[in-house]
Amino acid sequence: MKTLALIGVVVAVLAAVPLVIHSNVALNFLIVTLLVALAGQGWNVLGGYGGQYSFGHAAFFGTGAYVTAILQVRYGVNAWVGFGLGIVGGALVGAVIGALTFRSGLRGSYFALVTLAFAEVLRIVASVAPITGAGVGTLMKLDLRPQALQFESRAVFYWVILALVAVVLVVTHLIERSRFGAWLVAVRENEDAAVALGVNAFKIKLQAMTVSAAITAAAGCFYVQYFLFVDSGIGYGTWISIEALLTPIIGGVGTLFGPLVGAIVVKSLGETAKLVTGDAPGLDLIFYGAVLILVIWLTPRGLIGGLTVLKKWYLRRLVPRRPLVSDARHG
Amino acid sequence: MLSFDILVPAVFNGLAMGAIYALVALALTLIYGVLHIINFAHGALLSMALFAAFFAFHLFGIDPYIVVFLLAPLFYAFGYALQRFIIGPVSRGDDRNMLLVTLGLAVFIENALLNVFRADTRTIDAAYAFQSVDFGFAFVVVPRIVAFFAVFVVAAALWLLLSVTDIGKAIRAVAKEKLGAELVGIDVAHIYAVTFGLGTACVAIAACLLIPTYYVNPHAGEAFVLIAFTIVVLGGMGSVLGALIGGFLIGVVESLSGLFFGESLGQIGIFLLFIFVLLVRPSGLFGARA
Numbered sequence: 001m002k003t004l005a006l007i008g009v010v011v012a013v014l015a016a017v018p019l020v021i022h023s024n025v026a027l028n029f030l031i032v033t034l035l036v037a038l039a040g041q042g043w044n045v046l047g048g049y050g051g052q053y054s055f056g057h058a059a060f061f062g063t064g065a066y067v068t069a070i071l072q073v074r075y076g077v078n079a080w081v082g083f084g085l086g087i088v089g090g091a092l093v094g095a096v097i098g099a100l101t102f103r104s105g106l107r108g109s110y111f112a113l114v115t116l117a118f119a120e121v122l123r124i125v126a127s128v129a130p131i132t133g134a135g136v137g138t139l140m141k142l143d144l145r146p147q148a149l150q151f152e153s154r155a156v157f158y159w160v161i162l163a164l165v166a167v168v169l170v171v172t173h174l175i176e177r178s179r180f181g182a183w184l185v186a187v188r189e190n191e192d193a194a195v196a197l198g199v200n201a202f203k204i205k206l207q208a209m210t211v212s213a214a215i216t217a218a219a220g221c222f223y224v225q226y227f228l229f230v231d232s233g234i235g236y237g238t239w240i241s242i243e244a245l246l247t248p249i250i251g252g253v254g255t256l257f258g259p260l261v262g263a264i265v266v267k268s269l270g271e272t273a274k275l276v277t278g279d280a281p282g283l284d285l286i287f288y289g290a291v292l293i294l295v296i297w298l299t300p301r302g303l304i305g306g307l308t309v310l311k312k313w314y315l316r317r318l319v320p321r322r323p324l325v326s327d328a329r330h331g
Numbered sequence: 332m333l334s335f336d337i338l339v340p341a342v343f344n345g346l347a348m349g350a351i352y353a354l355v356a357l358a359l360t361l362i363y364g365v366l367h368i369i370n371f372a373h374g375a376l377l378s379m380a381l382f383a384a385f386f387a388f389h390l391f392g393i394d395p396y397i398v399v400f401l402l403a404p405l406f407y408a409f410g411y412a413l414q415r416f417i418i419g420p421v422s423r424g425d426d427r428n429m430l431l432v433t434l435g436l437a438v439f440i441e442n443a444l445l446n447v448f449r450a451d452t453r454t455i456d457a458a459y460a461f462q463s464v465d466f467g468f469a470f471v472v473v474p475r476i477v478a479f480f481a482v483f484v485v486a487a488a489l490w491l492l493l494s495v496t497d498i499g500k501a502i503r504a505v506a507k508e509k510l511g512a513e514l515v516g517i518d519v520a521h522i523y524a525v526t527f528g529l530g531t532a533c534v535a536i537a538a539c540l541l542i543p544t545y546y547v548n549p550h551a552g553e554a555f556v557l558i559a560f561t562i563v564v565l566g567g568m569g570s571v572l573g574a575l576i577g578g579f580l581i582g583v584v585e586s587l588s589g590l591f592f593g594e595s596l597g598q599i600g601i602f603l604l605f606i607f608v609l610l611v612r613p614s615g616l617f618g619a620r621a
Contacts, residue, residue: 109369
């Protein structure tokens with residue numbers, strides 16, 4: 001209940017932002033930040049709670065974006081329906097990749113490698129297949145009507161992506177509290193032990209990957225509704241695989257608010273870097289690489305993990321420690 | 332039906348290219364065999380070495396085959412420092428952290444190169460780049476032949492180092508049983524760094540062999556290393572022999588599938604093979620560990 005209230009407060013505060021800030025540049029920045037946060041929330045379900053580090057979440061992001069765009073452009077499907085089917089498409093890709101990789105027992109570095117390879121295969125296919133527009137990409141028609149899921153005001157786009165982030169926050173919270181979530185964490189901490197205790201690790205990981213893929217695909221669907229364009233480098237490019245894992249790891253891997261905090265920190269840093277030194281290519285990514293290494297070095301559980309440690313340390317200094325049995329034994 | 336005159340040169344060129352793949356894969360597999368990490372910064376390091384070789388030629392006119400004797404020790408030192416002062420201390424031995432640190436390094440190095448040198452693709456024009464030797468049934472350009480034999484020299488040197496010298500014995504001891512090695516007084520952090528340095532030096536040598544017939548841009552190494560991953564997985568993680576054979580095999584497969592299906596689909600062939608091997612036999616053809 002306490003956590004749900006916290007989610008409510010955070011979302012309410014964020015929802016009020018467009019009432020104060022009207023600048024299109026600022027709103028665009030916030031929308032992209034929430035977009036990356038959403039992709040990271042997807043990664044966090046599988047990587048953070050399940051301990052399966054994917055280096056290829058672009059596979060789901062791109063599928064979401066392409067399915068949404070192609071259904072509308074080529075088959076005249078309604079945007080809302082296209083959006084939903086994009087999520088379903090991403091989830092399916094996640095289920096297939098998950099079934100193949102987990103069935104062969106791939107873990108750790110192997111899992112990272114094979115997800116990377118799947119994303120690369122999809123990128124190459126998308127860059128030559130006629131249905132994706134090959135090298136040219138797919139351009140969507142400008143149609144600023146709510147039924148086409150396009151809005152004149154950036155603020156509405158902002159509220160849409162915020163709503164998606166909010167829904168995923170609640171879903172993630174429910175996963176955290178569910179039996180499924182407990183099993184997932186057990187698999188992360190020690191898969192062999194979890195299996196020995198009767199957890200069906202394959203099923204749990206597969207379910208987590210499907211949910212994870214669906215969430216990241218939703219970010220892809222939103223991307224194409226907002227920017228009205230996708231090509232193989234955007235949809236299946238490594239940039240989104242990296243940002244999807246960067247945000248939860250920097251914010252706090254396996255924590256509810258980790259991806260959101262991470263996205264805000266990472267995107268602010270990137271923008272500041274650009275402002276200070278001009279828009280040089282690759283500069284924001286140089287910062288991301290450095291921040292990633294620094295965070296792992298200083299606080300392996302991310303910024304939220306770091307705060308928790310600080311809080312404990314602070315409390316320990318304030319509240320005199322009661323002697324524990326183990327303390328007594330060790331003197 | 333394709334004629335013999337086209338197939339044979341394709342196989343020969345594939346073998347020559349495969350030699351360089353084998354060298355890059357050898358470095359990956361060495362690092363994996365000892366540190367048990369997949370080095371995601373491998374591609375970025377290769378790009379970096381390609382740039383170094385390019386500018387040595389472009390600015391100072393030093394031939395890649397001469398500058399290799401400078402770059403290999405330099406990159407050894409760089410790799411040593413990377414592992415000793417960044418990867419090791421930052422990851423504290425945790426597998427997932429090592430994965431992320433090498434990824435962070437890759438992103439950092441690649442984009443630093445992009446920032447400084449931009450995305451332009453550069454090539455050098457060495458006088459011998461297009462001279463070819465007639466084998467009677469096939470023409471092969473000189474740099475490819477040099478690369479082919481150089482890789483065998485490097486592999487032999489590496490084998491000698493690992494099997495005869497004290498440091499080689501220490502490396503093998505750490506690869507087999509880290510705790511035991513530590514107990515008999517081997518400085519594991521040092522050995523890790525030496526191994527990483529050796530791998531990085533191999534990458535520098537590969538770059539010098541590659542640059543006369545290849546190109547350089549900040550992402551040149553990335554494409555190359557995905558192929559090297561395939562080879563390592565195919566040959567079995569940590570298997571030196573597997574890396575060599577896998578390298579030649581992939582070189583020929585790439586050359587032939589490029590001939591039959593065209594450039595970009597040829598690439599897909601390699602990835603599909605990669606995924607297939609990972610799914611069906613993750614221990615590779617020569618790997619012992621599952």
